[in-house]
Amino acid sequence: MTELDIDHLETLHRRLLWLSCWTIHNANHLRDKDEGDVKVGGHQASSASMAAILTALYFHALRPEDRIAVKPHAGPVFHAIHYLMGNMPLEKMQNFRGYGGVQSYPSRTKDVDDVDFSTGSVGLGVAITSFASMVQDYLEGHGREAPLGRMVALIGDAELDEGNIYEALQEGWKHDLRNVWWVIDYNRQSLDGVVREGLFGRIEAIFSAFGWRVVRLKYGALQRAAFDEPGGEALRNWIDDCPNALYSALTFQGGAAWRKRLIEDFGEDSEARALIDRRDDAELARLMENLGGHCLQSLCEAFDEAKSDDTPTVFLAYTVKGWGTPLAGHKDNHAGLMTPAQMAEFQTAMAVPEGEEWQPFAAVSDEAKLRGFLNDVPFFAKGARRYAAPALSCPERVTLNDKVLSTQAGFGKILDQIARQGGPLADRILTCSPDVTVSTNLGGWVNRRGLFARDARADTFRDERIPSAQKWAFSPNGQHIELGIAEMNLMLMLGAAGLSHSLFGERLIPVGTVYDPFVARGLDALNYACYQDARFLLVGTPSGVTLAPEGGAHQSIGTPLIGMAQDGLAAFEPAFLDELSIIMDWSFDYLQRDGEGDPDERTWLRDETGGSVYLRLSTRPMEQPHHRDDAAFEQGVIDGAxxxxxxxxxxxxxxxxxxxxxxxxxxxxxxxxxxxxxxxxxxxxxxxxxxxxxxxxxxxxxxxxxxxxxxxxxxxxxxxxxxxxxxxxxxxxxxxxxxxxxxxxxxxxxxxxxxxxxxxxxxxxxxxxxxxxxxxxxxxxxxxxxxxxxxx
CATH class of the missing domain: 3.40.50.920 (Rossmann fold)
Incomplete structure (x- = not known):
């Protein structure tokens, strides 16, 4: 990487920092608001702490095949990147957090720019990158020849409190996770305060235990150079020993406060004092705030080094919340906004002429050279990275002739028959279950289609000639992913696989089974998957108090209401096998629809848009009615009654x-x-x-x-x-x-x-x-x- 490249990245960093802060300022202080509206909000400080990281990623490290989940509170920087590149119209930016404008947090369904994964401050955008990587491996095992991309998540350190992140870590370890980068914005501040001391040690230990490479980006190039000066070792030790709250407070107070505290703490260490005295207040503040997460040279070097293999990697990037703005370091800056006076001061510091606030290249000394640099940025070289995949033809509907059978058993028999018949649909079905594969009647499917793993693993019981009804062999062309008993992971896997057509250009038909009462356990991730318009079939079974001997812990009550309330999910609860057969046949088509949203005037449902499907099934054997095959009956089953x-x-x-x-x-x-x-x-x-x-x-x-x-x-x-x-x-x-x-x-x-x-x-x-x-x-x-x- 050349010195000129670094200069261009520094320019871009300043541009993104300005545009993101201005977008939020415009929404809160300049744009007309309805009478009685409270502040629009935004996260100037949280955006600022990630601006350099996003600059290094998008304009240096990433390639078109990579997929990124952006920290939700860094959404304004993400949108500024696409605005700068001509992928976002000005009116969308001017209407940030307004009706029809860019969303508060990146949304792949509601924003017009290139959002790979929707994100919100609940860790789900982080965790789904692991499952997207597993889906990418699955596609490679089934013949996809496209280059493997990296699944990248940008994380706030406070977001690491979310438990689903650690459930995903363990699942990833089980499946030999690779090609995943998580970049932690370690600004040591959360919504209400300062992150606990020593958290970095816990983070590093946890990730190392699961086989991740840990890269600590603590010191920027200025700091590393200062460490080589006389007194530099004392400076390093002071930085390492400084409590998070004090480091933030001194950053907010500025160069004079840094000088006073450092001289006081260095005492009689003349070399360390001389190191401080060689810098004026502005230079000293720049040195002390030159943490690894703000240093483009350090970031690019770390990303380049990690590209050498596919080991999952977490970058612990030390940053200052609000870096480069008047809000930097203050503990109340999470939802804080620059005042008009502070914004004017910031505008002067950023050298943005009055009247050119929205100009993408305002304050750029040589726009032609910068545009030339941008034309060669790999990530944007191929344009939009959203794909489409042709719809799969569905085979003739499977009908069952059993006189007495449960809907759960019927579901298993229909899938088994599809597996036996083969064809495009059967070859693209991917099943998964959180340790309840056999007890939700997926056993027949798995016996015919096998379990997926990147490397083949034999069925030891079969090799040892021990009788078993299950053929439990793993291979790269298996079609069932066995998950641990964590329903959040199931829903995230369904979400990732259900976006395969858009992320990777390959159609999958994901089918996930779960005990119906535990749909609620994964509800947050289910809602997240539906919000992204992922397409999948979720089978909740067994259900209700009908599972009588199991007791209350395994009996669902409110799941039918979840089915009704959840957007993007068509919920069914058939009583009979012929109903189930009709619904499943319809579902395989419905999952693949992507048409206009005009309603069908028979039902007033917008079925042409498609969506996901939830089946609530039972283990109770039911006597089946006489054969029914008239069109009115079939239409009623699909329409609801x-x-x-x-x-x-x-x-x-x-x-x-x-x-x-x-x-x-x-x-x-x-x-x-x-x-x-x-x-x-x-x-x-x-x-x-x-x-x-x-x-x-x-x-x-x-x-x-x-x-x-x-x-x-x-x-x-x-x-x-x-x-x-x-x-x-x-x-x-x-x-x-x-x-x-x-x-x-x-x-x-x-x-x-x-x-x-x-x-x-x-x-x-x-x-x-x-x-x-x-x-x-x-x-x-x-x-x-x-x-x-x-x-x-």
Missing amino acids: YWLREPGHNAEVVIAYQGTVADQAIEAAGRIAGDRRDIGVLAVTSADRLNAGWTAARRARARGQAAAESLAERLLGRLPSHCTLITVIDGHPATLSWLGAVAGHRTVPLGVEHFGQTGTIGDLYRHFGIDADAIVAAASRIAPGRPIRLMA
């Missing part, structure tokens, strides 16, 4: 159920039918889609589309006003209770609201009032007419 028993014109009671309580609803309907007129049974396969269509149709009518009518309104709108809805689900009753609001019908919601316990299914269904007797009793209490017999 169909009449299992269509009500008459004078219906007094309609029973609406979702999931494995179907047999209870059917039995209850048979017992009630002799005493109540025209009873109906509504089979709800997706409360999520049924509800979403209803609310979308209401919004459409509010916008003037008077004819908009949802499926829920068509199903329930014809019922007489005196009809009562009894809703029942092995889950929270609120999942279906809203049905009464569709057309104003009285509703009795039955479901599970409290933690379960061990027992038989009959015991628990009776305890929670979701059995046939409870449904009949509800009808008896509220329906007019003759008394209903309460027992079969």
